[in-house]
Amino acid sequence: MSTVAKATDRIGSGWLSFSGLMILLLGVFNVVEAIFAIVNDRYAAYATSTGGELYLFNLQTWGWLHLILGAILIAVGAGILGGHEWARGAGIGLAGATALLQMLYLPVYPFWSIVNIALCILVIYGLVVPPRGTVAD
Numbered sequence: 001m002s003t004v005a006k007a008t009d010r011i012g013s014g015w016l017s018f019s020g021l022m023i024l025l026l027g028v029f030n031v032v033e034a035i036f037a038i039v040n041d042r043y044a045a046y047a048t049s050t051g052g053e054l055y056l057f058n059l060q061t062w063g064w065l066h067l068i069l070g071a072i073l074i075a076v077g078a079g080i081l082g083g084h085e086w087a088r089g090a091g092i093g094l095a096g097a098t099a100l101l102q103m104l105y106l107p108v109y110p111f112w113s114i115v116n117i118a119l120c121i122l123v124i125y126g127l128v129v130p131p132r133g134t135v136a137d
Contacts, residue, residue: 016080016088019126022119023091024077026098029116030070037063069098080127088127095123 037059073094079087099120102113 013129015126015129019091019123020077020080020087022077022123022126023073023080023095026095026116026119026123027070027073027075027077030066030073030098034063034065034067034070037066065101069094069101073098091127092124095120095127 076087076090076094080091099117102116102120105113
């Protein structure tokens, strides 16, 4: 028996590939949002009107949180596309955390937050759905 796996031996699904690409996109969105928040102190009108505080942290702290989360999302997205099983569980958790973080941004940027939350829901669904050809227990 050969130890070399063929590309056709790997079970994949369209939803899994979609989720991997979307989690990469969410990571890029978070990194871009972080850069704007860190560099530009007038990024959020809500934050500047309340003295620079956005709930618990100032805008730069939120930017650093988004930067770290974005980098982790990009790494997990690459893991999902690479077929690593650990990345599916991590992707579900991180997509949920990203959706919760975006809910905090609803008063600041409602449209942007709703788009991100919808993408997170699709990512979670795509990672939970069993790949085609497998039997769900």
